Amino acid sequence: MKKSNSTSLGLKVTYPKRRDAIVKKATELSVLCGTDVSLILFSPKGKLTSFATHGRFVLPWDPSCIYSFFVSFFCHALFWCWMIHC
Known part of the structure; x- marks a missing residue:
């Protein structure tokens, strides 16, 4: 389903x-x-915007590195949650 022009313009x-x-x-x-809070946002055009409190968040701008960055982050977060609940 394709978005209508008015919806796309509104976004x-x-x-x-x-x-x-x-x-x-x-x-x-x-x-x-x-x-600390970090955000990763994508605009309707696909432009990446990142934000971090205290400037501690660094996102690799090379697209090939972004996937490995998220995988390592979420694996670490899941391991941490598992350790807390065990």
């Missing part, structure tokens, strides 16, 4: 507002919980 127009709102909420969450 392009509202994306900057939604992105800014999400970044604001991530910043608030970081301050309230005292933790």
Whole structure:
């Protein structure tokens, strides 16, 4: 199913507002919980935007590295959750 032009245009127009709102909420969450927060967002055109509190998040910009980055991150996160619950 192909998106209509009006829907596609609407997404392009509202994306900057939604992105800014999400970044604001991530910043608030970081301050309230005292933790680091990282975001990875893709625009309707597929443009990558990353955000991190305290500038600690570094995303590899080489597309071939992004997959291995996510795999290692999620494997580590799943292992950590498993260790907590065992």
